Every structure is written in structure tokens, then in C-alpha cells.
Amino acid sequence: MAIRDALLHELQTECAKTRALLERVPEDKLNWRPHEKSMPMGRLATHLAELTGWGKLVLGQDEIDIGAGFTPTIQESVAEILATHDKNVAACKEILAETPDEEFSKTWTMKHQGKAVFSAPKFGVMRDFVLNHMVHHRGQLTVFLRLNDVSLPMTYGPSADEAGGLG
Numbered sequence: 575m576a577i578r579d580a581l582l583h584e585l586q587t588e589c590a591k592t593r594a595l596l597e598r599v600p601e602d603k604l605n606w607r608p609h610e611k612s613m614p615m616g617r618l619a620t621h622l623a624e625l626t627g628w629g630k631l632v633l634g635q636d637e638i639d640i641g642a643g644f645t646p647t648i649q650e651s652v653a654e655i656l657a658t659h660d661k662n663v664a665a666c667k668e669i670l671a672e673t674p675d676e677e678f679s680k681t682w683t684m685k686h687q688g689k690a691v692f693s694a695p696k697f698g699v700m701r702d703f704v705l706n707h708m709v710h711h712r713g714q715l716t717v718f719l720r721l722n723d724v725s726l727p728m729t730y731g732p733s734a735d736e737a738g739g740l741g
Contacts, residue, residue, distance in 0.1 A: 577678045578670050581700055588705055589663045592712055594727040596659055599652050603722055615718045620649045623659035625708045629666030632682050632699045633673050641687035
């Protein structure tokens, strides 16, 4: 199996779970946060929707500099968050489908104002920085939603809210 095929399968599986969760974000709670140091729910959901967009940045180039001038995107509605998610998933699937195995062993570097923050093979960056990062923030979002009494969809099995949950 080609590396891209394994990553495409994982991407499709995880992104479907992510979309199901993003659909549950309450429109009237986009500014809600559980703690003053936490991101607002809308920013967290937007970040989650953006993560697959990094696939194109990782596979389409060998480095990125995220120096001064970075401003986090804040979507104004759940519809915008879902549109961002869908657009980024489609772009990530497209570039993954075109990427030959040898590209995944090339080094990718993230810099901040010219200084390397980390470097790793592109395969590892796709798994850790894109896919695992998405799963991490999806877990955060489930807590945000639970604290707002929003029912959670199934992910790796029944939730306490659906399909005879295990709660």
C-alpha cells in the first residue's frame, strides 16, 4: 500500500468524525470559553477546521515561516467553520492523492522569524502535526460541548448520548 493511501484512509475517517463534532457547535456559544486562558469555542472549532489545510503546506513545500503578522482566523458562524473544514479536507485529499511515497521521507521545517522550531520527515508531520493535532483539539472541543450540555456524536464507539451510549 502506498503511504498516501494509508494517510488518505486515516484522513477520511478522522475528518468525518471531526465534521460530525463541528456540526454540534452551538451558534450562540462561539464566544464561550471554560476558562480565561482557553480559546473561545468558535476559535477552537475554527482551528480544528483549519488543521487539514496544513496538509497542502506540508506536502507542497519543504518549510514554512510563521513569523510576525500571524493573526488567528475567527469564523463568525458554524456554517463558515464547516465550509472551512470541507474546503481544507478536499485540498488535503487532493494533494495527498498526488504525492509519491518518496516525498514523505523529505524533511519539512517550521520556522518562526527565520529560526527553526522543528524539522521532521513529511510523513511524521502529516501524522503528528495534522492528524494527531486534529484528534487532540477534537478532544478539547468535546469537553467544551459537554460543559454546555451538547450531546456528543459517536467517534470510536458509542457516546454517552447516542447509540445506547456507555455513559
